[in-house]
Amino acid sequence: MTLDMRRTIDPDTYFDHNLPPTNLQWAHDEVDKFVKTQSPDQRIVLVTSGGTTVPLENNTVRFVDNFSAGTRGSSSAEQFLAMGYAVIFLYREQSLQPFNRNYSHNTRGILSYLERINGQIRVKPEWEEKMGRDLDSYQKYTQEGKLLMVNFTTLSDYLFLLREVSLLVASLGPRVMFYLAAAVSDFFIPSHSMSEHKIQSASGDLTLHMNQVPKFLRPLVKNWVPLCFIVSFKLETDPELLGPKARHALEKYGHQVVVANMLNTRKCQVWLFTKEEAQNPAIIQISKEDVDAGKDIEQDIVEELARRHQQYIANAQQQDLSA
Amino acid sequence: MTLDMRRTIDPDTYFDHNLPPTNLQWAHDEVDKFVKTQSPDQRIVLVTSGGTTVPLENNTVRFVDNFSAGTRGSSSAEQFLAMGYAVIFLYREQSLQPFNRNYSHNTRGILSYLERINGQIRVKPEWEEKMGRDLDSYQKYTQEGKLLMVNFTTLSDYLFLLREVSLLVASLGPRVMFYLAAAVSDFFIPSHSMSEHKIQSASGDLTLHMNQVPKFLRPLVKNWVPLCFIVSFKLETDPELLGPKARHALEKYGHQVVVANMLNTRKCQVWLFTKEEAQNPAIIQISKEDVDAGKDIEQDIVEELARRHQQYIANAQQQDLSA
Numbered sequence: 354m355t356l357d358m359r360r361t362i363d364p365d366t367y368f369d370h371n372l373p374p375t376n377l378q379w380a381h382d383e384v385d386k387f388v389k390t391q392s393p394d395q396r397i398v399l400v401t402s403g404g405t406t407v408p409l410e411n412n413t414v415r416f417v418d419n420f421s422a423g424t425r426g427s428s429s430a431e432q433f434l435a436m437g438y439a440v441i442f443l444y445r446e447q448s449l450q451p452f453n454r455n456y457s458h459n460t461r462g463i464l465s466y467l468e469r470i471n472g473q474i475r476v477k478p479e480w481e482e483k484m485g486r487d488l489d490s491y492q493k494y495t496q497e498g499k500l501l502m503v504n505f506t507t508l509s510d511y512l513f514l515l516r517e518v519s520l521l522v523a524s525l526g527p528r529v530m531f532y533l534a535a536a537v538s539d540f541f542i543p544s545h546s547m548s549e550h551k552i553q554s555a556s557g558d559l560t561l562h563m564n565q566v567p568k569f570l571r572p573l574v575k576n577w578v579p580l581c582f583i584v585s586f587k588l589e590t591d592p593e594l595l596g597p598k599a600r601h602a603l604e605k606y607g608h609q610v611v612v613a614n615m616l617n618t619r620k621c622q623v624w625l626f627t628k629e630e631a632q633n634p635a636i637i638q639i640s641k642e643d644v645d646a647g648k649d650i651e652q653d654i655v656e657e658l659a660r661r662h663q664q665y666i667a668n669a670q671q672q673d674l675s676a
Numbered sequence: 677m678t679l680d681m682r683r684t685i686d687p688d689t690y691f692d693h694n695l696p697p698t699n700l701q702w703a704h705d706e707v708d709k710f711v712k713t714q715s716p717d718q719r720i721v722l723v724t725s726g727g728t729t730v731p732l733e734n735n736t737v738r739f740v741d742n743f744s745a746g747t748r749g750s751s752s753a754e755q756f757l758a759m760g761y762a763v764i765f766l767y768r769e770q771s772l773q774p775f776n777r778n779y780s781h782n783t784r785g786i787l788s789y790l791e792r793i794n795g796q797i798r799v800k801p802e803w804e805e806k807m808g809r810d811l812d813s814y815q816k817y818t819q820e821g822k823l824l825m826v827n828f829t830t831l832s833d834y835l836f837l838l839r840e841v842s843l844l845v846a847s848l849g850p851r852v853m854f855y856l857a858a859a860v861s862d863f864f865i866p867s868h869s870m871s872e873h874k875i876q877s878a879s880g881d882l883t884l885h886m887n888q889v890p891k892f893l894r895p896l897v898k899n900w901v902p903l904c905f906i907v908s909f910k911l912e913t914d915p916e917l918l919g920p921k922a923r924h925a926l927e928k929y930g931h932q933v934v935v936a937n938m939l940n941t942r943k944c945q946v947w948l949f950t951k952e953e954a955q956n957p958a959i960i961q962i963s964k965e966d967v968d969a970g971k972d973i974e975q976d977i978v979e980e981l982a983r984r985h986q987q988y989i990a991n992a993q994q995q996d997l998s999a
Contacts, residue, residue, distance in 0.1 A: 409740070414859070414913065414939065418729070418741045447770065453785025462776025463786050464814045467799065467807070474808050476790065476797040484790070485797050491787045536737075539875075540882045551913045551939075552862070559863045563882040590737065590874045616737065616874075 364567040367512065371544060374510035377517060380503045384441060384521050387501045391439050396528050396662065398438045399518055401535035402426020403445025405508040409542060409561065414551045416507075417563075421536035423448030425586075425619070425651060429532060430500070431490070432655035438530075439499045441522075443514055445535070446504045452491040456484070508538045512569060519577035526580035527669040530662050531573070533585045534612075541566050570606045582665045583608035584658060590616045599626040599634070609665065612654065620644050623654060687890040690835065694867060697833035700840060703826045707764060707844050710824045714762050719851050719985065721761045722841055724858035725749020726768025728831040732865060732884065737874045739830075740886075744859035746771030748909075748942070748974060752855060753823070754813070755978035761853075762822045764845075766837055768858070769827045775814040779807070831861045835892060842900035849903035850992040853985050854896070856908045857935075864889050893929045905988045906931035907981060913939045922949040922957070932988065935977065943967050946977060 391397060403426065404419030427449040430442050434451070442451060449457060456466060466484070468477050476484050494500040503518070505511040522529045540563035552559060574583055587602060589595045592615060599613040603626055611626040613634070621644060624634035637653045644650070714720060726749065727742030750772040753765050757774070765774065772780060779789060789807070791800050799807050817823040826841070828834040845852045863886035875882060897906055910925060912918045915938060922936040926949055934949040936957070944967060947957040960976045967973070 406741070410913070414743045414911070415861075416741055416743065417732070418739055420737045420739065450785045453787050456786045457780070462773045462814075463779045463789070464776050464807075464811050466786070467811055469808060469811060474799040474804050474811060481797050484787075485792060488787050488790055488792060488797060491785075538738075551911075557888055559884075559886040559888070561882075561884040561886070563884070565880055565882070588737070588874075590733070 364569050364572045367567055368516070371509045371513075373513045374505060374507075376504070376510075377513055380514055381517055381521065383501060383503070384518050387439070387441065387498065388522055388525065390498050394528065396438050396530070396659075396666075397441070397522065397525065398433045398530040398532050399441045399443060399522070400426050400430045400433065400532045401443045401511070401515065402430070403448030404536040405445065405511045405538045406506055407508050407538045407541040407563075408547065410548045410551055411544065417538065417540070419536040419538055421445070421448065423450075424454070426532075426534040427451050427454045428649045428651040429534060429655050432649075432651050433532075433659070434490070434494050434499060436655060436659050438659070440494075440501070441518060442500065442502045443511070443518065443535070444502065444504055445511075446506050450502065451500065452487040455487065508541055508566065511535065511537065515569065515573070516577060519573060522581070523578045527582060527666045529578065529581040530658070531578065531581055531583045532658070533570075533583070536588065537566070537569075539566055540564065568606075570602070570608065574606045574608045580669070582662045584610040584612060587611050587613045588616060588619065589613075595624075596626075596634075599624070600631050603628055603631060610658065610661070620650060623650065625657065687892050687895045690890055691839070694832045694836075696836045697828060697830075699827070699833075700836055703837055704840055704844070706824060706826070707841050710762070710764065710821065711845060711848065713821050717851065719761050719853070719982075719989075720764070720845065720848065721756050721853040721855050722764045722766060722845070723749050723753045723756065723855045724766045724834070724838065725753070726771030727859040728768065728834045728861045729829055730831050730861045730864045730886075731870065733871045733874055734867065740861065740863070742859040742861055744768070744771065746773075747777070749855075749857040750774050750777045751972045751974040752857060752978050755972075755974050756855075756982070757813075757817050757822060759978060759982050761982070763817075763824070764841060765823065765825045766834070766841065766858070767825065767827055769829050773825065774823065775810040778810065831864055831889065834858065834860065838892065838896070839900060842896060845904070846901045850905060850989045852901070852904040853981070854901065854904055854906045855981070856893075856906070859911065860889070860892075862889055863887065891929075893925070893931065897929045897931045903992070905985045907933040907935060910934055910936045911939060911942065912936075918947075919949075919957075922947070923954050926951055926954060933981065933984065943973060946973065948980065 403423040404421035406416040430451040599611040622638040726746040727744035729739040753774040922934040937946040945961040
């Protein structure tokens, strides 16, 4: 049976038909080392961030991309570090990075933050305090071995790396959280049915047939990391769909939390759907004034999830004792 | 993947059916001011750089993107400045910018270039010389009013801005060069046939019908800036197509130069096609060793084009005198 004869592809089959990213072995070694140097009760979180791309051609000139600057993921990673977590940050290349995020995704380049004083290249006085704070945090967490960054670009890179990290942390059980904030493509073109060369425009219009991406949350929850605390995200633009889709995901995959949000209000408001609160999700919201004043809603989201994660760990220990 | 034969859209109609970018008025005012402050014989170049995106949904979550980091454009802009040009740099947001380009598109964030010494935030000693040089150039050209940067994201943004700049510089005639290095989408989904909300994946596969983007080089050459020196680019992955397509573009649009290059060798080799050299294009190439040593082929490309542009200006003056 060929891949495109089926409506949805089996997740396992996917890995047999796509090439792993060039940094897979490096990521394996680094994550393995990172995890082994943490203390036995250290809480660990995998934060995924940014959008994945889907190439339209084997010699890639064009690709379909998902909207995501990586704001949610990079801001959340900072909050997790502040709350004592060790963070594996799996992020789209060129998307926002923790602590660096305030200086990279604007129309200013790096040089606009600098000036020459007495021959030395220094950060301009107006940026010194804020950048100094971010620099100190960044260096502290990196040097303490609490932050590991692993990058991806394509959907395929992402899926291989997600599975690799999962299998490496699975044995740590409940103290690992998965915070799956990356915007993962829903559709892709299987490598064998892709155009070899740049698609030509001379002949008129273009029709693209894309397959649905297999739902990797299922093997992740059921097989890869069945004991971990798993948080997935649901972003919609149609408010009517948000609740039903969040509930559907919980029922289908059986994981712990769905963070649901609308594209236009995602910086002010999210809902936490759980099995127990499927009809009455907890709302986390901050005011427009808070957002304008520089407050990140991720502070509140991460605080609440860390609290629930703590409870999840306690419950698991309880069960271990009574078993 | 199938290609359908259909009729392409008229360039003029395009502007009636799409919304202009929010920075159009700002760009108009800035370009107008920029051009008016240049001396009467100042050579000016519009460098376009980076890829355009094509949204798949009106509430955009997904889009088709063209591969281009903006290396060619940002490096060329630096060379044009070094050769005395005033540069309008029309670039994709988040793509590489002149002088900043060496520090932005790698996996390192800005903070990894900095350190705290005696309470001051400074560039690390190993970066001080190179960054200092780039900082000095960047500040010099900006302060002298020789570099203006205008950003776009979507295909539509790009086309509106390209037309706006064109109409503002048209009257300056031969001393303006258009260096159209941006990777512009060939296909798009007209706004009215776009999905209003995020495309749902529950129903299985996805089929996208995209229209061919109207060829804007035609009105640009014929109507917008008929007296300017126009350089377009042709990037292919199939070597058999490169020559024929470059010649075809020259015949069809009647402009001055097509810079043709292959995706895989674009940093080492380009061909300059002109009407006179349609069968024997000039080759510009540098060795792999030169590339590894940090030499940019754009230095040679821009030098050669500036020479030809000078000749073009001289010829135009000759014709003026004899007319």
